[in-house]
Amino acid sequence: MPRRRWYAWAVGWSLVTIVLGYAVLDVADAAPGVLTMRPLPPPAPTETVATRTLPVVAQPSLRASAGPVLPSLAGATAAPSGAGVARALAAVRALPALKDSALVVRDGQTGEVLLDQRGDQPRIPASTTKLLSATAIGQTFAPDETLHTVVREGDSPDEVVLVAGGDSLLNPGKGDPQSVAGRAGLRDLAQQVVARLSAQGIRRVTLYVDETYADGPRTAPTWAPTFLGDGITGAVAMLGLSTQRASGGHPGPADPVAAVRSAFAHQLGSLGVTVRLAPRGRAPGVPGSPGPTPTAPTTGPGSVLGSVESAPVREQLALALTDSDNALTEVLARQAAYRSGAGTAFAQVGSWVVSQVAALGLDTRGVTLSDASGLSRQNRVRARLLSDVLVLGYDGRHPVLRQALDGLPIGGLTGTLADRFTGAAHDVAGRARAKTGTLTGANALAGSVVDDSGRLLVFVGMVAGVGTNEARAALDRFVAAIASCGCR
Incomplete structure (x- = not known):
């Protein structure tokens, strides 16, 4: 074979080999090309969002998605009993810290007394005094009055x-x-x-x-x-x-x-x-x-x-209860007393508060106040009277007091209860609203809680002669017990 022809033949076969080899690689997706065994990749994204389609899902029925509507809070079947409360609190009342305590539990919707342990004994109320002051202030200012x-x-x-x-x-x-x-x-x-x-x-x-x-x-x-x-x-x-x-x-x-x-x-x-x-x-x-x-x-x-x-004064009053603000409580109580014609000295304002609470038909026997905030150790209040004020506030006929009670600290969440009900009693967090009271050797807790039956219960606990931490722990267990019992 002439040399020129041999050279052309060699070049031709080389080209054929290269083309065939590339085709094999293309089919195997090892090299780019039009021959491929894989599906085409998706197109490059564009700036225009395509219409999104979703499967049609039937809406669930009420029966399938939720239980029956909650019964009325005032339903007779949900009413607690004194015997039920006594059973629920038997172990708690035996705590050493509560040996000499005053405890009151009431149905917040009917006012019925479910438990009364020394509720008529005058005690140092500490900051639960503010509940009485809120009642008196609410008698003086119009619901939306401002300063x-x-x-x-x-x-x-x-x-x-x-x-x-x-x-x-x-x-x-x-x-x-x-x-x-x-x-x-x-x-x-x-x-x-x-x-x-x-x-x-x-x-x-x-x-x-x-x-x-x-x-x-x-x-x-x-x-x-x-x-x-x-x-x-x-x-x-x-x-x-x-x-x-x-x-x-x-x-x-x-x-x-x-x-x-x-x-x-x-x-x-x-x-x-x-x-x-x-x-x-x-x-x-x-x-x-x-x-x-x-x-x-x-x-x-x-x-x-x-x-x-x-x-509005009622919002300020709610703030005073949430933060247990002593000065703000005294400021509001003093001007309420002043507008009513009473004196502005602390003891005069305290006496005026008692008179305004008594004017509502509540029993104020043995009650004395030397101030409106509860800082004075000379103050004396009965646990039963504090429960009377709470029941009165929740009946809806006293709008300023009602909003003030809405400002009570919430267990585990706000104000002076933010660090309470966070341990063994955590189930009460978010359910109890209460006013705390703390002085050396005198601790109190007064408020309300919705129990496991959906019933509003009012409670007051006043403890004397024990350390603050011990008293708080015992009062927290007291509230947790009535919240979880149903108390039928």
């Missing part, structure tokens, strides 16, 4: 008077319409005042404070001198800042009114008004009125330059 902080003109246009109106939860800045503490803001008040001053060309003022409304002592003589410094309570005054509320380990200011005056002067200054602080004492112009809305002449001495409005 106004007003600024009035003094004897001359360059004198402005900040009028204390009972709001101890003022926001130092702009008010927050969604909050209870801080609903009314000093920034908003200052803007109103500066607008009125600017219209008269006034850029320099003297700032006074009118403290005539429900004025009284800042601390009670029956309180321990360490309470303010430890943050157990704040000083009681008819003006205060929401950011300075006292709490354990964080004391509030010794003079809340001075703190508000300083914050308001700062807001005026930030808006271009030069402020001179007048000495405390009698303020010029027309004294402030504790009425539900500010009333004054439209111009001249005493005219209103600005006004801000607090959250």
Whole structure:
């Protein structure tokens, strides 16, 4: 074979071999090509979302998806019995911590007394006193009544008077319409005042404070001198800042009114008004009125330059119970007593609270209060009376008290019960609402719980002479027992 022909033959067979080899690789999907044994890959995604189709599933029927509707809470078949409660509490009542306790259990829907162990013995109530105070306050204020902080003109246009109106939860800045503490803001008040001053060309003022409304002592003589410094309570005054509320380990200011005056002067200054602080004492112009809305002449001495409005009193009262806020309770009780014509000293307010509870037809024999918050160890209240107040509040005829009870701490979740019912009694978490009471050697718990039968039960426990941790544990077991028994 000539050399040229042999060369052409070799090249041709080489090309055939290469093509056949590539075809084999293509079919085996080992090389890219049109010949393949695998299905085509999905197309590349696009920016357009295709219509999604779902299988049609028949909706389940009520019978298949849920049990029968719950019976009425007031149903006769769900009513607990005294014998059932006694059986459920037999072991708990034998606890050493409850040996000398006062225990009361009642049907929250009928008021029937299911258990009464020393319920008529006067005991130190500690902060459960606030339940009585809430009852009295609810008798004085209308359901949606609010408190106004007003600024009035003094004897001359360059004198402005900040009028204390009972709001101890003022926001130092702009008010927050969604909050209870801080609903009314000093920034908003200052803007109103500066607008009125600017219209008269006034850029320099003297700032006074009118403290005539429900004025009284800042601390009670029956309180321990360490309470303010430890943050157990704040000083009681008819003006205060929401950011300075006292709490354990964080004391509030010794003079809340001075703190508000300083914050308001700062807001005026930030808006271009030069402020001179007048000495405390009698303020010029027309004294402030504790009425539900500010009333004054439209111009001249005493005219209103600005006004801000607090959250409703019933919401403040609920907050006081949730946080066991001693100063806030005293502030609300003092002005309620003042509006009723009573004195503003702590013991006078305490006596007024008792009189208002008695006016509802409740038995207040042996009850004495030296304050409205329960910090005084001289207070004496019967467990049976606390249960009377709870039953009264849940019957729906006293709207302010009813909402206040809705503000009671919730077991395992909120306020002073956030760290309670989290152990062996965890089933009560979220089901019990109660007011705690804690003083050295005197502990109490009063509230309500929905039992396993869906029935509302009211309970009160008052323990004396044992350590706080031991008393709390025993009271928690007491509530857990009635919550889980059904008590038929």
